[in-house]
Amino acid sequence: MKELAGKVAVVTGGGSGIGRGMAHAFAEAGMKVAIGDIEPAAGDRVRAELAEMGVEAIALPLDVVDMPAVARFADRIYDRFGAVHLLCNNAGVVTFDLMDHISDADWRWVIGVNLEGVVNGLQAFLPRMKAQDGEKHIVNTASIAGIAPHRGLAPYVASKYAVVGISETLHAERADLGIGCSVLCPGNVDTQIVASGRNRQDAVGGPDRRVNQEVQEQISRGMNPLEVGRIVRQAVIDDDLYIFTHRDTRETAQNRFDAIMAAYDKCEERSRRSPAHGGDR
Ligand SMILES: NC(=O)c1ccc[n+]([C@@H]2O[C@H](COP(=O)([O-])OP(=O)(O)OC[C@H]3O[C@@H](n4cnc5c(N)ncnc54)[C@H](O)[C@@H]3O)[C@@H](O)[C@H]2O)c1
The missing domain is CATH 1.20.5 (Single alpha-helices involved in coiled-coils or other helix-helix interfaces)
Known part of the structure; x- marks a missing residue:
């Protein structure tokens, strides 16, 4: 997608971390931005930051696992902006446990948000994006854990491998769909991911405020999310399939x-x- 200015970007999980970094990077390029986040106050804070930059932005409450809600989210964005040029399926969560300690609820939560959330985003937006004229692009957020296994992260790894596979398939179908696709595979980025239990839905155990301190320390030494957002922005312009942010x-x-x-x-x-x-x- 060569021209970003004036186009419309959608970012799920845009209220924090990498989603917020992408929203800012797209706003810097003159895009209009729609944010969906399960934490409405966080989404609204980012909307206000973008408005300060003079950018037209909206923030809507969204649980990416809830397909009817994702369909309504898409309806509201099309009503407001009339088009979506860049869709970022980014919302994600993580748990840390060896395979024999993972609960059913952990599996369902992580697969639900990280994989079904991406599928729901595609189901809701792809047909309408395909029907639109002009350049269009999708960015799915996976992880380096979508490329190689990581101990203690089985549900996360499973969900992210699936996101890489879906993205590679979308890329293979890009001539049929008229939509480019990138998959973002970062290493550690300084975000709130280790505290993702804060947003755990009641159906899968409810909020969990515990934080794995060891991983938190690694993550807080990670890359700045705005830097990640700017790398993604350039990859969209270059139409790159894989986006690696960490050479290590x-x-x-x-x-x-x-x-x-x-x-x-x-x-x-x-x-x-x-x-x-x-x-x-
Ligand atoms: N931080 C890292 O080191 C890292 C590395 C690789 C990949 N990632 C991926 O980046 C993506 C963004 O995570 P982050 O690190 O910015 O974490 P973060 O917790 O800072 O941001 C995630 C955002 O997603 C939202 N969210 C959570 N569940 C949701 C749901 N069901 N519906 C809608 N929104 C929901 C949260 O409220 C939050 O605003 C995730 O897919 C994650 O797996 C992160």
Whole structure:
């Protein structure tokens, strides 16, 4: 998407952290911004910050897990702005536990917000965006945990791998849809993610104020969210599929792909030894 000024951006989870950083970065480029967040006061604070910059912005309460609510969110944005050029499915949450300690509610919460939230965003916006003329783009927020596994993060990793897969598929379909797609895969960013239990819905256990201090310390040394937002903005202009923000995560990705290729080497070796069992496949 070459021209951003005057276009409309939607950011879920825009009330804090990376979503707020993207909202600011898009506003700096002269875009109109619609924020949806489960914390209405946080969304409204960001709306006010953007209004101070002279940008037309709205903030609406939104739980991305609630499909009828996401459909109403889309209706209100189309009523107000008449179009959506850039959709950022960004709202996300995390839990920290080894696999044998993860509760059903943890699985449902993390998969619900991080994966179903993205699916709901696509279901609500994609048909209307496709029907619009002009350039359009979708950014889905995954993580480096969507590229390689991380101990203690199974539901998060599962949700983010799925978001990477959906984004890669959207990118493969971009000529059919007329919509570009990027997937954001950051390392540590200084946000409120470690306290995401604050927004846990009652259906999956209700608010949880506990914070993992060890991870919190790592996260608070992370990248500034506005810097991430500006990297995303440039990637949208460049029509990049993958957006990596932290070069120190490269080795993590490399290790996974090396392991996959080593398994292929073994597969080839096996086929060479017994051609009757798929040697030429
Ligand atoms: N912070 C990091 O180090 C990091 C790294 C990689 C990926 N991410 C991803 O970035 C995205 C944004 O997270 P962040 O780090 O900015 O955290 P954050 O907690 O600062 O911001 C997340 C926002 O999402 C909102 N939200 C939570 N549940 C919601 C729901 N059900 N519906 C609507 N809004 C909801 C929160 O109220 C909050 O405003 C997430 O998808 C996260 O997985 C973060």
